[in-house]
Amino acid sequence: MNIEELRDIGTAKLPKPIADFFNSGSTYQETLAANTAAFSKYKLRSRVLVDVSKPDTSTVVFGNRISFPLCVSPAGIQGMAHPDGELATSRACAKAGINMGISSFANYDFDEIMKQGESSGVHYALQMYTMRDKVLQEKIIRRAEARGVKAILLTADSPVLGVRWNEHKGDFRAITGFEFPIIGITEEMWRSSSHEEMFDKFNDDTHNWARDIPYLRSLTKMEIWVKGIMTAEDTLLAIKHGVNGILVSNHGGRQLDGVPATLDALVECVGAGQGRIKIHVDGGFRSGTDIFKALALGADCCWVGRPTIWSLAYKGQEGVDLMLKLLQDDFRRCMQLCGCRTIKDISRSCLSRMNSDGVLARL
Ligand SMILES: Cc1cc2nc3c(=O)[nH]c(=O)nc-3n(C[C@H](O)[C@H](O)[C@H](O)COP(=O)(O)O)c2cc1C
Numbered sequence: 535m536n537i538e539e540l541r542d543i544g545t546a547k548l549p550k551p552i553a554d555f556f557n558s559g560s561t562y563q564e565t566l567a568a569n570t571a572a573f574s575k576y577k578l579r580s581r582v583l584v585d586v587s588k589p590d591t592s593t594v595v596f597g598n599r600i601s602f603p604l605c606v607s608p609a610g611i612q613g614m615a616h617p618d619g620e621l622a623t624s625r626a627c628a629k630a631g632i633n634m635g636i637s638s639f640a641n642y643d644f645d646e647i648m649k650q651g652e653s654s655g656v657h658y659a660l661q662m663y664t665m666r667d668k669v670l671q672e673k674i675i676r677r678a679e680a681r682g683v684k685a686i687l688l689t690a691d692s693p694v695l696g697v698r699w700n701e702h703k704g705d706f707r708a709i710t711g712f713e714f715p716i717i718g719i720t721e722e723m724w725r726s727s728s729h730e731e732m733f734d735k736f737n738d739d740t741h742n743w744a745r746d747i748p749y750l751r752s753l754t755k756m757e758i759w760v761k762g763i764m765t766a767e768d769t770l771l772a773i774k775h776g777v778n779g780i781l782v783s784n785h786g787g788r789q790l791d792g793v794p795a796t797l798d799a800l801v802e803c804v805g806a807g808q809g810r811i812k813i814h815v816d817g818g819f820r821s822g823t824d825i826f827k828a829l830a831l832g833a834d835c836c837w838v839g840r841p842t843i844w845s846l847a848y849k850g851q852e853g854v855d856l857m858l859k860l861l862q863d864d865f866r867r868c869m870q871l872c873g874c875r876t877i878k879d880i881s882r883s884c885l886s887r888m889n890s891d892g893v894l895a896r897l
């Protein structure tokens with residue numbers, strides 16, 4: 535199987551409004567399509583007669599040596615894909631030896647999620663929005679730090695939600711029995727308003743660099759990462775405010791439609807960062823070759839969102855195990871066939887770019 539097949543099989547198992555919620559982007563779906571399409575304009579420069587018998591795909595993220603440069607993006611409401619939801623995802627991350635991002639809209643508490651994997655060495659990042667309820671936000675942060683969460687991922691691209699037409703056409707909240715224990719939203723609260731109304735009640739759209747980064751720093755020694763950076767300007771602001779890293783992301787094409795593919799935004803962010811900040815990226819990664827291309831363009835690590843959801847829907851933990859194995863195997867083979875023995879060998883010289891006139895150009 536490949537990730538596209540997992541998408542088709544997983545999606546077919548879900549009621550349509552739920553599948554649409556997971557799979558859609560915002561407005562005209564332009565950015566959603568751009569994310570996956572961007573990879574094909576880069577071509578691999580395969581190198582031969584290199585001893586690649588012992589490839590080392592490992593790298594270090596959040597102080598943890600992971601088996602290959604991938605983390606699982608925080609995606610909310612995984613219980614709607616499979617009853618085991620984030621618990622299954624956590625077990626699969628443990629088995630694969632990678633780190634996991636936990637959405638603040640997870641259907642299980644981070645304590646339970648972490649119990650599934652931390653004995654195998656997984657490190658966890660907790661995704662947060664800026665919350666209106668600062669008392670609750672501080673409580674969550676202190677509890678996360680005491681519990682051993684390594685990083686806060688501050689999602690910065692969502693002062694308001696993107697336009698999700700599918701949510702106006704069908705109510706995806708068809709499966710009952712859900713709560714959001716991390717942020718204390720009960721099923722009753724969740725059902726009493728639309729997804730967007732609930733989000734607006736919870737999320738603080740006055741967030742800003744000058745207030746929120748120092749605020750988080752004053753509260754915790756955990757790493758602070760900003761998720762949703764798409765420009766050189768914001769990369770420079772992230773450096774100025776001393777965050778530990780950025781995740782170049784357009785929220786899987788679910789926020790502002792019309793922004794470029796993250797692979798394209800990555801290039802300007804890496805250019806601005808000049809090695810002064812860790813840069814990760816998500817959006818549209820569907821193969822190990824995609825991961826290789828992003829690393830060659832300067833990313834330190836990649837993340838996947840929907841592939842986790844599709845694999846959960848397909849077969850719970852077993853599905854996610856399979857998805858992570860497919861990506862790792864494909865990534866290893868791509869490294870070997872490009873003549874790379876370690877992650878450090880992956881550089882811009884591994885790629886060329888197909889220009890619009892059909893001519894290949896070195897980067
Ligand atoms: C169903 C779904 C729920 C998501 N929930 C969150 C969330 O709660 N917080 C967040 O920061 N990002 C969320 N995201 C965005 C992901 O973290 C990630 O940026 C995106 O899915 C990456 O693109 P990909 O799905 O193409 O891999 C969500 C994405 C999806 C598809």
Ligand SMILES: O=C(O)C(=O)c1ccccc1
Nearest residue numbers: 609610611639733785788
């Ligand atoms: O739908 C999303 O993209 C998202 O970020 C989200 C926000 C709140 C609850 C569930 C998902």
